Amino acid sequence: MYITSFMMTTSLLLVMALSPFNLMLTTILQTFFVALMMKSLLNSAWFPMILFLIFVGGLMIMFVYITSLSSNELHTYNKYTLFLITSALSLTLIYFYLGPSESSEELPQISPLKSIMTKMYSSPITPILGILMSYLLLVLLIAVYIVFIKKGSLRGAALNYASG
Numbered sequence: 286m287y288i289t290s291f292m293m294t295t296s297l298l299l300v301m302a303l304s305p306f307n308l309m310l311t312t313i314l315q316t317f318f319v320a321l322m323m324k325s326l327l328n329s330a331w332f333p334m335i336l337f338l339i340f341v342g343g344l345m346i347m348f349v350y351i352t353s354l355s356s357n358e359l360h361t362y363n364k365y366t367l368f369l370i371t372s373a374l375s376l377t378l379i380y381f382y383l384g385p386s387e388s389s390e391e392l393p394q395i396s397p398l399k400s401i402m403t404k405m406y407s408s409p410i411t412p413i414l415g416i417l418m419s420y421l422l423l424v425l426l427i428a429v430y431i432v433f434i435k436k437g438s439l440r441g442a443a444l445n446y447a448s449g
Contacts, residue, residue: 288325292318294373301366305351309344316340 295315302308320333327333 288318288322292322297373298370301370305348309348312344313341316344 292315295311295318298311299308299315302311316337320337323333323336324330
């Protein structure tokens with residue numbers, strides 16, 4: 286219930302985003318709330334988490350490209366926009382605190398054996414996690430090496446590509 290109200294608020298913010306930074310921030314928030322909603326509906330955290338990480342990774346690449354090509358400008362906000370955003374967020378928070386409260390007896394109890402951390406770091410999966418971390422470190426080092434070879438930002442590469 287609360288997640289849907291936050292999703293509606295971020296949808297309102299998404300429509301009013303004027304700069305690439307604001308657009309990316311609201312899209313990440315919307316993606317986070319969609320992942321939370323999927324987690325509550327599916328009773329599994331793996332699929333929403335993987336979907337969130339893939340989507341945010343793609344967003345970060347697009348954000349770096351767009352911000353390197355766009356000019357640096359200050360963010361100015363209209364008073365009407367600020368009033369609309371703050372009123373929507375405050376109404377959501379008021380509903381969150383004054384809404385029906387849930388007692389701790391109604392919340393499901395998670396046993397330590399079924400915890401996701403226990404499953405994730407269990408003995409058979411540990412070598413796979415080590416390989417995955419090593420692979421991610423290798424990809425990071427290769428990306429840093431490629432950037433140092435080019436010795437420039439995406440803006441310089443895009444301008445050279447457009448002129449050549």
